[in-house]
Amino acid sequence: MQTIRVATPSAKYDVFAGSGLIRTLAPRIQRIAGRLPRRVFVLTSPAIWALWGEAFLASFAEPPIALFLPPGEKHKTLRSVESILRQMIAAGGDRGSVLIAFGGGIVGDVGGFVSAIFMRGIRYVQVPTTFLSQVDSSVGGKTGVNLPEGKNLVGSFHHPIAVFADVETLGTLSDRELRAGLMESVKAGFIRDRALVRFMEDSADAILGRDLKALEKVIAASIRMKAGVVNRDERESGLRMILNLGHTLGHAIEQATRYKALLHGEAVAWGMIAALYIAHRRGTITSAQAQRMESLIHQYGPLPQLKLRAAKLVAASGSDKKNIGGVRRFVLPVGIGDATVVEDVAPAELEAAAAFMLARAKGNRA
Numbered sequence: 001m002q003t004i005r006v007a008t009p010s011a012k013y014d015v016f017a018g019s020g021l022i023r024t025l026a027p028r029i030q031r032i033a034g035r036l037p038r039r040v041f042v043l044t045s046p047a048i049w050a051l052w053g054e055a056f057l058a059s060f061a062e063p064p065i066a067l068f069l070p071p072g073e074k075h076k077t078l079r080s081v082e083s084i085l086r087q088m089i090a091a092g093g094d095r096g097s098v099l100i101a102f103g104g105g106i107v108g109d110v111g112g113f114v115s116a117i118f119m120r121g122i123r124y125v126q127v128p129t130t131f132l133s134q135v136d137s138s139v140g141g142k143t144g145v146n147l148p149e150g151k152n153l154v155g156s157f158h159h160p161i162a163v164f165a166d167v168e169t170l171g172t173l174s175d176r177e178l179r180a181g182l183m184e185s186v187k188a189g190f191i192r193d194r195a196l197v198r199f200m201e202d203s204a205d206a207i208l209g210r211d212l213k214a215l216e217k218v219i220a221a222s223i224r225m226k227a228g229v230v231n232r233d234e235r236e237s238g239l240r241m242i243l244n245l246g247h248t249l250g251h252a253i254e255q256a257t258r259y260k261a262l263l264h265g266e267a268v269a270w271g272m273i274a275a276l277y278i279a280h281r282r283g284t285i286t287s288a289q290a291q292r293m294e295s296l297i298h299q300y301g302p303l304p305q306l307k308l309r310a311a312k313l314v315a316a317s318g319s320d321k322k323n324i325g326g327v328r329r330f331v332l333p334v335g336i337g338d339a340t341v342v343e344d345v346a347p348a349e350l351e352a353a354a355a356f357m358l359a360r361a362k363g364n365r366a
């Protein structure tokens with residue numbers, strides 16, 4: 001097991017990555033929260049509970065009160081939040097209650113937000129069960145839900161008291177979800193961790209074969225990278241922006257395909273390929289580096305094909321939530337293992353990058 005410390009101005013907690021964590025949760029949480037309160041809640045989804053509920057309950061003398069969120073973005077809403085809050089009141093929840101968010105990023109974001117606002121804030125624990133939620137969404141304190149107008153438009157910063165990323169739970173994840181989640185680790189390597197890039201290049205078979213040690217290594221490195229960035233820039237005023245490599249066009253692709261055709265990581269992968277094009281043109285990476293980086297992305301593919309127009313993607317990227325005051329911020333890799341944020345990517349340059357990426361996305365190499 002590996003332990004990674006998150007220490008921001010507003011919170012300090014540990015992220016544990018390893019196998020067998022969910023079978024031993026109760027004593028682990030007790031060690032951090034003290035004696036467990038009268039009401040412990042677990043927010044999960046019916047499918048995850050069916051697969052892993054028994055293992056989850058194994059270490060609890062008194063089972064937590066289970067609350068269920070149906071799967072899918074369409075349930076990541078204020079309506080779900082209200083329903084969960086009311087169920088917690090009905091079950092006797094109070095300010096001392098603890099909530100455990102047990103599931104993918106959707107359960108984590110909703111559970112975190114519920115914890116941020118229930119009785120003005122209670123303690124919560126993240127137990128992420130998808131690759132993406134283990135390396136990304138469970139760490140950093142961002143919580144929230146969608147509005148009909150767009151994704152993640154309502155939320156708050158509320159850090160968990162601990163995160164337990166159990167790599168064994170990934171055993172039941174679909175291959176496609178795993179591969180898509182791994183793109184966030186590819187990103188982590190590109191922006192901050194050359195050694196992770198090398199490991200992912202050399203160990204793709206073990207990682208995709210779900211070797212527990214290999215997964216633990218990738219997950220711990222990815223979390224360490226994110227924690228390091230979040231520790232220095234909790235509220236995304238500067239450095240935290242680099243976590244958005246591939247996300248400008250990635251979000252535009254998701255929006256243009258109405259969040260239906262691609263998983264988030266797949267869209268980010270295409271977005272990174274577009275970013276490689278701009279970085280290469282501007283000379284922040286060499287052509288050999290661009291090729292090596294693109295090969296790594298395809299190693300964790302296949303990526304779905306895209307039938308979109310470049311101009312449409314550029315237009316969609318203009319409404320990115322990360323844009324402040326109309327300035328489009330764009331993350332470029334600098335060599336392998338570093339990145340920079342620029343604000344001068346003109347629409348024409350972005351469109352050229354989108355066109356390059358879309359040409360790749362039709363003839364999909366992988």
Ligand SMILES: NC(=O)c1ccc[n+]([C@@H]2O[C@H](COP(=O)([O-])OP(=O)(O)OC[C@H]3O[C@@H](n4cnc5c(N)ncnc54)[C@H](O)[C@@H]3O)[C@@H](O)[C@H]2O)c1
Pocket residue numbers: 045047048051071072073076103104105106107109129130131132133136137138139140141142143151152169170171172173174177264
């Ligand atoms: N808060 C943040 O900083 C942050 C960062 C990135 C993404 N997010 C959010 O995370 C969400 C996406 O998270 P996700 O990719 O985990 O998707 P998800 O929560 O929808 O989970 C994907 C699917 O996998 C299933 N699943 C989960 N664990 C499983 C397991 N162990 N075995 C089998 N099936 C399992 C789920 O039921 C679901 O159908 C988005 O809403 C996104 O906005 C938040």
Ligand SMILES: [Zn+2]
Pocket residue numbers: 136184247264268
């Ligand atoms: Zn992402």
